[in-house]
Amino acid sequence: MKQEAFVARHQAEWDAFERWLDGRGESLRRARRERELPELRDADVPARYRRLCQHLALARRRGYSPALTARLQVLMQRGHAVLYRTPPPRWHRLLVFLVAGFPRLVRAERGCMIAAALLLYLPAVLAFAAIQWQPDLSASMFSPEQLTQFEQMYDPADPQRRLGRDDGTDVAMFGHYVWNNISIGFRTFASGLLAGVGTIVVLLFNGAFLGGIAGHLQAVGHGDPLWRFIVGHGAFELTAIWIAGGAGLQLGLRLVAPGRLRRIDALVEGGRRGALIAAGVFVMLLVAAFIEAFWSSIGWMPAWIKYAVAAVLWAGVHAWLLLGGRGRVPGDGAPP
Known part of the structure; x- marks a missing residue:
């Protein structure tokens, strides 16, 4: 030739x-x-x-x-x-996954993610609005002991008190928040194995619970300490919860409607993708616990500083999820 x-x-x-x-x-x-x-x-x-x-x-x-x-x-x-080059170190691969791979996975399941966000936020908004309209509704959602505890945790008349918690040290509370946050995230994701119904129930319950607490405290005049407490770490924690819910929903969807795949193959694929998403959620919840323990609970900080930092955190988290991984990242083998 x-x-x-x-x-x-x-x-x-x-x-x-x-x-x-x-x-x-x-x-x-x-x-x-x-x-x-x-x-x-x-x-x-x-x-x-x-x-x-x-x-x-x-x-x-x-x-x-x-x-x-x-x-x-x-x-x-x-x-x-x-x-045939030497693989990058594990910490580098983890960093690349967090910067690029995790946001891609979240966007790839955008339908389930949007549904999970609605299942979390809509009950919260409805519960909050209902209690503002009829304050007595909070008594049907929580016991008197719970309502008293909530009011004490966010009492504006006690400026020396750490917001949203007792007098435990920051490190001890960090460990408590890590355990609490990750347990909620795991339940939200793993309950998707119940054909997605478990995840839906967990999201609805948590949304109504959060909306009920916020609605009651706002109605009794304790809203300012509450918002100053949750507005910062909520950027990571609340977002991580509905992402975990989206991972659970896609797992349940593959179980109910496997498409052309065998049900077991679809479930394995959904479990693999869900596990990767859950790994990113785990990191987000660690960050949320750190902010919650060492920043959110500060009671003397002026509100405008708390809200300014929160605005940066919320904008950063959503910019990362929307834009992360759209271009090539060195060491990243996945398509943009």
């Missing part, structure tokens, strides 16, 4: 392989400029690399031009460096 025919037949796959290398190697800026071009799937790269080595051997045996063999040699060497 003449060199011109050989190049014409294989030029497209060489170019595709080079673009893939640019996206995984040093030419990241160039790869981003060429994102509109078809990209080579990662799963196809090993086979494409073997074909490239075969083409290089053929070019040498047939005496093709030095320019062609040199180009194939460079592509072969770059491919070898990428395919």
Whole structure:
């Protein structure tokens, strides 16, 4: 075969392989400029690399031009460096997952995520509004002892008291919040195995519970300490709960409607994706517990500072979920 025919037949796959290398190697800026071009799937790269080595051997045996063999040699060497390089350290892979992989997974399940957010927030808003309209409703949701405890925790007449908690140390409360937050997140996700019904019940209950507490405290004049307490860590905690709920819903959906997959295969796939999402939720809840223990409970901090910091946290969390992983991240093998 003449060199011109050989190049014409294989030029497209060489170019595709080079673009893939640019996206995984040093030419990241160039790869981003060429994102509109078809990209080579990662799963196809090993086979494409073997074909490239075969083409290089053929070019040498047939005496093709030095320019062609040199180009194939460079592509072969770059491919070898990428395919056989030392894997990044685990902490780096974890960081890449949190920055890019986790937001992609959340967006990939956007339907379930939106449904979970509505199941959490709508009962909260309705319970809050109902108690503002009819304050006595809180007595039907909580016992008198619970209402008294809530009022004591957020008593505006006691400015020296730590907001939302007793006199435990910050470190002790951090451990308590970690356990409490993660247990709620795990129940929200794992209950999706009950065909998704368990997750729906957990989200509705938690939404109504939070709305009921907030509604009662607002009605009795204790709303300001409550909002100053929850507004900061809520950016991570509340968001993590409905993300865990979305992971549970997609698990239940795959169980009820597996589509073309066997039910067991759909459940395994849903469990795998759900476990990855749950890992990101775990980190979010750790961050929420840290903020809750060391920042949210500060009672003397002016409200405007609490609300300003909260605005930054809420904006940052949602920008991360909406934009994280849309571009190439070094060390990240998933598509944007």
